[in-house]
Amino acid sequence: MITLLGKAISRSARCLWALEEAGVDYEHNPVDYTKGEAKTSDFMAINPGAKIPALIDGDVAMFESLAINLYVAQNYGKGGLWPDDAAGQAQCLQWTLFSATEAEPPGAARLVQFIFRTDETRSQEVLDDAAERSQAPLATLETVLQSQPYLAGDSFTVADLNVACSVEYLVRTDFDLSPWPQVQDWIERCMARPAFQAMTAIKEKEAA
Template structure:
């Protein structure tokens, strides 16, 4: 059976959301970075980086959240969550890599400095700068979903799941989305999917 390593309140959320979309039979191994569990010899044998998520798919070990999600979506949902046309597949890669390189860092910085760190260690100016840095990428996303309902055409795909799961940090990081209403509406549509709700329930 597919094993998904990482507590739901980590980037493993991205893969748990996908597992729910795909109705996969899986076991969640709740490796908790807060308890040092990503650095045990047992876990380092799964992912030598000491990070979650990682998966063990009947002996096939894979790490990096986006690679995992692209793999699982292609394996289980070609023609549905994972597109068949080469060009559409390339768009899925474009948005997934873009999410990791353009969105993740500033979002995470704002999240840490507005919510996760103890108050005394928070740097409000750094959080504000990170929110500013998000201005252009959020505008790019707003324009993309103004032109069509989802990132790769008419239907929800793994591109939407990957980008929206990164953006699930926007609310706790208190990122103002009022100037990107189309993007905010797209994010809401993604987040309200039953599978996204079910994955969020695992975080409680």
């Protein structure tokens, strides 16, 4: 049985989304780093950096949310999340690294301002700088999505999931995506998926 460790209101959400997409049985252990629960010796044996999420699957123990999603896709999402052909698989790797290095940093910078700051302490300078840094990755996505519905081709794969979880940060920070209409349409389709909704329900239950 797979176990995902990490409270849902964190980057663990993207792994919950992937597990829900794969339709695989899993347990969720909502390790809460804000309560020091990621600093136990058991958790740090998986991630010495004491950051969530982490995943255990039999002999496999790993961290890094986007890598976890590639693992889930490769092992439990063949033909769906993980394309059968080498070209599609290459796209999934490419877009995952694009998410980690191009899309997530400015998205996360904005999200931090919304989650951890109040209206009074939120830095407009940081928000504006992150918005500026989001322009190039959004332009890249817009160009690709003008000629195909999903990032690896005709169907939703882990390429979409791993990029959408970064673009969704912009959605959650009142970012105007209208200059990139294909991206706006694509992120709405991604967020309308039943597995995304299931992940959202887990987050809402945790927050209640």
